Amino acid sequence: MGQIATSWQFWAGLAAVFAALTAIFAKVGVQDIDSDLAKFLRTIxxxxxxxxxxxxxxxxxxxxxxxxxTTLFLLLSGLATGASWLCYFRALQLGDASRVAPIDKLSVVFVAVFAALFLGERLSGVGWGGVALIGLGSVLVAVG
Known part of the structure; x- marks a missing residue:
């Protein structure tokens, strides 16, 4: 387990599982209260x-x-997280979790593009193909 626990893939996989649970728990949690209040309580x-x-x-x-x-970029990251949560919780209140979450996961596509543009990161052709499939899959799940 020691080598697995230091693997980025292990932690990314756990993040995906917890993100899925977040969507399910949040969908149930926003049914009876305002989505902004729900976000506030979750943030606490x-x-x-x-x-x-x-x-x-x-x-x-x-x-x-x-x-x-560092402080500036952490503040900007926090503001972006807050904006994301505002939009995500409102979307969950209005739509099905199984359709909202895939659209939220279009963030994977945006991260790949932004990382290439602003951080100089490079994906292979196969990597960009995967990003395109994630984007297409997200849209198909959301509209299907």
Whole structure:
């Protein structure tokens, strides 16, 4: 298990499972309350859980390493996350989780394009083919 736990594929797989559970739990959770209130409550849980984890593992000393650039991009990332959650929860309140989640996963396509444009990352032809299939699959699931 030691080598698996240090694999990015292992953690990405777990992220996908938890993202799927997030969609299902959130869909049920927003049925009876406003989607913005639901996001607020979820965010409190996230902040409390991550705060406890950082504190319990002694990782708070890393705060001294924050540079203005790092801080700016983490703030921008947080704002993007908040905007994503606002839109996602509203979409879940209005639509089926099985159709909303695939459209949300078009983020994979956007990440590939943005990473190529802004970070200089390169995918192979096969990689771009996979990105295209993810995009096509997301749209087909959402409209089908």
């Amino acid at each position: 849980v996230v902040v409390a859980a991550l705060g406890a984890l950082v504190w319990a593992t002694g990782k708070t000393q890393g705060l001294g390493a924050l540079t203005p650039r």
